[in-house]
Amino acid sequence: MGEFVRLDVDEDSRVGTIRLDRPPVNALNAQVQRELGEAAREAGLDDRVGAVVLWGGEKVFAAGADIKEMQGRTFAEVSSWTADLQGAFTALARIPKVVIAAVNGYALGGGCELALTADFRFAAEDASLGQPEILLGIIPGAGGTQRLPRLVGQAKAKEMIYSGRFYGAAECHAIGLVDEVHPPGEVYAKACEAAARYAKGPTLALRAAKQAIDNGLDVGIDAGLLLERHAFQSLFATEDAAEGMASFVAKGPGKAAFRGR
Numbered sequence: 001m002g003e004f005v006r007l008d009v010d011e012d013s014r015v016g017t018i019r020l021d022r023p024p025v026n027a028l029n030a031q032v033q034r035e036l037g038e039a040a041r042e043a044g045l046d047d048r049v050g051a052v053v054l055w056g057g058e059k060v061f062a063a064g065a066d067i068k069e070m071q072g073r074t075f076a077e078v079s080s081w082t083a084d085l086q087g088a089f090t091a092l093a094r095i096p097k098v099v100i101a102a103v104n105g106y107a108l109g110g111g112c113e114l115a116l117t118a119d120f121r122f123a124a125e126d127a128s129l130g131q132p133e134i135l136l137g138i139i140p141g142a143g144g145t146q147r148l149p150r151l152v153g154q155a156k157a158k159e160m161i162y163s164g165r166f167y168g169a170a171e172c173h174a175i176g177l178v179d180e181v182h183p184p185g186e187v188y189a190k191a192c193e194a195a196a197r198y199a200k201g202p203t204l205a206l207r208a209a210k211q212a213i214d215n216g217l218d219v220g221i222d223a224g225l226l227l228e229r230h231a232f233q234s235l236f237a238t239e240d241a242a243e244g245m246a247s248f249v250a251k252g253p254g255k256a257a258f259r260g261r
Contacts, residue, residue, distance in 0.1 A: 050199025
């Protein structure tokens with residue numbers, strides 16, 4: 001457990017919460033970035049965790065990088081820092097389980113990029129997301145120029161990054177950046193409810209689906225289909241697949257009890 005980031009596990013629901021807690025605005029300094037990477041790896045390896053919620057608390061998700069820490073860095077220093085930052089966020093994106101970001105308040109700059117590492121984003125009605133780095137004379141450096149256009153399309157991503165403006169939850173939902181919008185006091189609970197449903201699913205199949213989709217986006221269609229075929233075939237060696245098909249034949253869809261084996 002880190003000073004600013006911890007993994008809390010509800011063993012009944014099998015939902016693990018990666019909780020960012022660096023008041024007042026969860027600024028992403030080097031220590032927070034390191035602890036996020038450590039929490040991501042812990043969540044991926046912990047068998048008690050079936051799905052993950054990424055949450056910054058009731059007031060703010062993450063207001064971005066720690067500008068005071070970043071200001072005045074040399075090119076060499078920034079090169080090392082950015083590599084570490086991207087490494088931490090890549091670890092989050094590669095958690096081999098379903099991840100839902102529960103966004104209250106601001107998710108700006110690095111905070112928006114943090115939310116982009118999740119599979120889904122649930123936002124409060126009064127949440128604000130954006131990539132305002134351009135207003136500092138720089139660009140997103142933790143995946144914003146890559147993950148955002150893959151999610152919302154090239155034109156919308158350019159609009160967000162070029163303008164630097166803040167987007168409300170409703171607008172984010174309209175462009176596909178946010179998947180669900182809820183009252184502020186319900187966002188975390190709704191994310192946990194959804195995560196719990198995934199946690200009860202076939203762990204190995206969900207992992208294979210996530211890897212095939214994410215990795216397939218980075219290669220051509222033929223290579224992507226090969227990834228899919230290999231993943232599909234491998235699942236026939238699992239107990240979950242045998243249980244799922246036997247249950248379907250005997251009881252109909254949606255009644256299998258998966259064990260993650």
